[in-house]
Amino acid sequence: MNSSSRLTMPATTRRTPVEGFRSQARSRLLRADLLTVLAWSSVSLAVALWLADGGASGFSTLAGSFTALGIVAGLAGMDLVLLMLLLAARIPLIDGAVGHDRALGFHRKLGKPSLYLLLAHGILLAIGYGMAEGLNPVAELVALWVQVPDMWLAIVSLGLFVAVVATSLVAVRRRLPYEFWYAVHLLTYAAVLTAIPHQFSAGGLFAEGTWQRWYWLAICIFTGAALVHYRVLEPLVATFRHQLSVSRVVPVAPGVVSIELAGRHVDELSGHGGRFFIWRFLSPGAWWHPHPFSLSAEPAWSDASGHGTLRITVRNLGRGSAQLSRLKVGTRVAIEGPYGLFSTAARTRSRVVMIGAGIGITPLRALLERTPFEPGQATVLLRGHSDADLYLGDEILALCRKRGATLYHLTGPRSAG
Amino acid sequence: MRTRAAISAALASAGILLAGWQSGAHVAGTGSPVTAAASGSSSSSGSTGAGGAATTAGGGAAAQAAGTYTGTAVQTRFGAVQVQITVNAGTITDVTALRLTDEDRKSVQISNRAAPLLRAAVLKAQSADVQTISGATVTSDAYLTSLQAALDAANL
Numbered sequence: 001m002n003s004s005s006r007l008t009m010p011a012t013t014r015r016t017p018v019e020g021f022r023s024q025a026r027s028r029l030l031r032a033d034l035l036t037v038l039a040w041s042s043v044s045l046a047v048a049l050w051l052a053d054g055g056a057s058g059f060s061t062l063a064g065s066f067t068a069l070g071i072v073a074g075l076a077g078m079d080l081v082l083l084m085l086l087l088a089a090r091i092p093l094i095d096g097a098v099g100h101d102r103a104l105g106f107h108r109k110l111g112k113p114s115l116y117l118l119l120a121h122g123i124l125l126a127i128g129y130g131m132a133e134g135l136n137p138v139a140e141l142v143a144l145w146v147q148v149p150d151m152w153l154a155i156v157s158l159g160l161f162v163a164v165v166a167t168s169l170v171a172v173r174r175r176l177p178y179e180f181w182y183a184v185h186l187l188t189y190a191a192v193l194t195a196i197p198h199q200f201s202a203g204g205l206f207a208e209g210t211w212q213r214w215y216w217l218a219i220c221i222f223t224g225a226a227l228v229h230y231r232v233l234e235p236l237v238a239t240f241r242h243q244l245s246v247s248r249v250v251p252v253a254p255g256v257v258s259i260e261l262a263g264r265h266v267d268e269l270s271g272h273g274g275r276f277f278i279w280r281f282l283s284p285g286a287w288w289h290p291h292p293f294s295l296s297a298e299p300a301w302s303d304a305s306g307h308g309t310l311r312i313t314v315r316n317l318g319r320g321s322a323q324l325s326r327l328k329v330g331t332r333v334a335i336e337g338p339y340g341l342f343s344t345a346a347r348t349r350s351r352v353v354m355i356g357a358g359i360g361i362t363p364l365r366a367l368l369e370r371t372p373f374e375p376g377q378a379t380v381l382l383r384g385h386s387d388a389d390l391y392l393g394d395e396i397l398a399l400c401r402k403r404g405a406t407l408y409h410l411t412g413p414r415s416a417g
Numbered sequence: 418m419r420t421r422a423a424i425s426a427a428l429a430s431a432g433i434l435l436a437g438w439q440s441g442a443h444v445a446g447t448g449s450p451v452t453a454a455a456s457g458s459s460s461s462s463g464s465t466g467a468g469g470a471a472t473t474a475g476g477g478a479a480a481q482a483a484g485t486y487t488g489t490a491v492q493t494r495f496g497a498v499q500v501q502i503t504v505n506a507g508t509i510t511d512v513t514a515l516r517l518t519d520e521d522r523k524s525v526q527i528s529n530r531a532a533p534l535l536r537a538a539v540l541k542a543q544s545a546d547v548q549t550i551s552g553a554t555v556t557s558d559a560y561l562t563s564l565q566a567a568l569d570a571a572n573l
Contacts, residue, residue, distance in 0.1 A: 033419060033421050036419075036422040036425075036426055037422060037429050039426075040426035040429070040430050044429070044430035044433045044434050044437075045437075047434060047437065048433045048434050048436060048437025048438075049437065050437075050441075051438045051440075051441040052436075052437045052440040052441045054441045055441060056438065056441055067523065129523065132523075147554060148552060148554075149551040149554075201552040202552045203526075205526070207527075208533075
């Protein structure tokens with residue numbers, strides 16, 4: 001760092017003492033741990049379903065052993081796929097406990113293991129059934145495709161899973177536009193849906209009249225319902241409820257604009273400063289671009305019905321963001337969220353340090369407004385190449401002054417190496 | 418993963434797997450006799466085996482015959498299938514599977530699923546003209562072939 005200036009602000013406002021952050025943190029960790037236990041238990045329960053059906057007796061013969069391992073791999077693989085869907089379903093209980101980013105991190109980590117399990121499921125069963133019937137695995141696969149209902153769907157499903165995971169590999173994904181990756185990723189739903197019929201029709205474990213069938217149906221329906229509710233219905237409801245539209249586009253710095261949005265019931269979004277929403281600006285050519293941006297100012301409203309404004313601050317980083325500086329006033333906006341844990345909910349103690357760099361400074365601006373702390377208990381670190389890169393620096397300075405936070409500016413080029 | 422979560426998850430998983438194993442051992446003990454019980458009933462009903470032999474309980478008038486009729490044993494690559502019907506006053510009152518495809522575990526599972534569905538369909542249709550059960554084509558075809566033989570024997 002080339003320069004570092006320290007600006008200590010006098011305390012001007014006194015707030016009520018802050019308590020309860022420790023118990024908030026304890027309960028959040030407890031929820032995270034319980035969810036972890038629940039997730040792993042669901043995998044062992046999937047295997048236990050098969051054990052409870054006397055599945056282990058299959059190991060008495062070689063063909064039976066292949067078949068048994070194949071069934072176990074399929075059960076565990078499908079369970080992991082359902083877990084992945086739940087992790088990506090934006091369920092508040094999960095996002096609130098571990099955070100949206102870590103939930104998606106687990107989601108990514110499960111991608112390859114579940115694919116390997118599903119591939120093993122197909123291969124081991126082809127070998128196992130083939131041995132039992134005196135066919136080679138390929139001939140057995142053909143026989144399954146032709147003779148057993150729903151099996152061709154299952155084989156198609158496996159192909160779709162391979163495509164989805166392959167396009168999500170970091171090396172491949174970097175070369176593809178986000179939208180292409182996203183479109184292929186949507187095939188996951190097709191892959192899961194085509195995999196389901198054979199589980200109930202061809203697999204004896206979930207035959208009619210078994211309790212296993214009810215359990216499996218329940219977890220499939222639960223996952224589907226969670227996805228539809230949190231990823232489709234809630235965003236639609238939020239979009240219609242808040243009726244947001246662009247009210248002002250203010251240049252902040254070269255390539256950086258603040259977008260102010262007016263809408264209804266914005267009071268309900270209060271306290272989410274720092275968290276992010278997925279924004280879609282409903283203008284031709286732009287509506288299908290989802291933009292994840294954090295609020296850069298807490299919602300402000302003037303009347304009891306919550307008519308008011310929100311603000312995001314955006315830097316021209318990609319093709320999509322470039323369009324945003326040319327947004328017309330009055331453009332309607334669809335929202336999803338709030339997501340993420342960059343908020344008061346993540347705090348573990350009464351003292352707080354907020355660190356932001358570049359455009360990442362802007363969520364701090366919103367967080368500083370509302371997150372509780374006493375004067376002298378908060379420190380803010382802002383990092384940028386130059387003072388001009390400390391976006392909304394003036395507003396942050398004013399807020400620090402008002403609330404008695406210590407502000408540091410760290411500017412200059414990166415150190416070599 | 419935090420230690421507390423890891424240990425709890427491991428213990429919970431071990432418990433669940435153990436419980437599954439325990440109830441599975443119980444199923445394995447009673448599971449195989451499902452088919453054994455079916456063949457057992459064939460000896461108690463006194464049928465004389467394959468070939469559409471009938472043990473008539475009642476008078477024996479061809480059209481109104483009451484009693485049990487056994488269908489032919491149909492061989493499939495998954496094992497033999499043979500059914501027995503109980504007829505009373507010209508209607509099929511029961512269908513019992515004496516033997517079902519039981520070549521391996523998968524076949525047993527398929528059979529156990531298909532048999533009740535086929536039985537219900539046959540009792541409803543009062544003939545062998547019922548839909549094949551999806552996922553159990555071989556079993557269904559053999560079941561219905563054997564059933565037809567039994568129906569022929571009963572002159573239905």
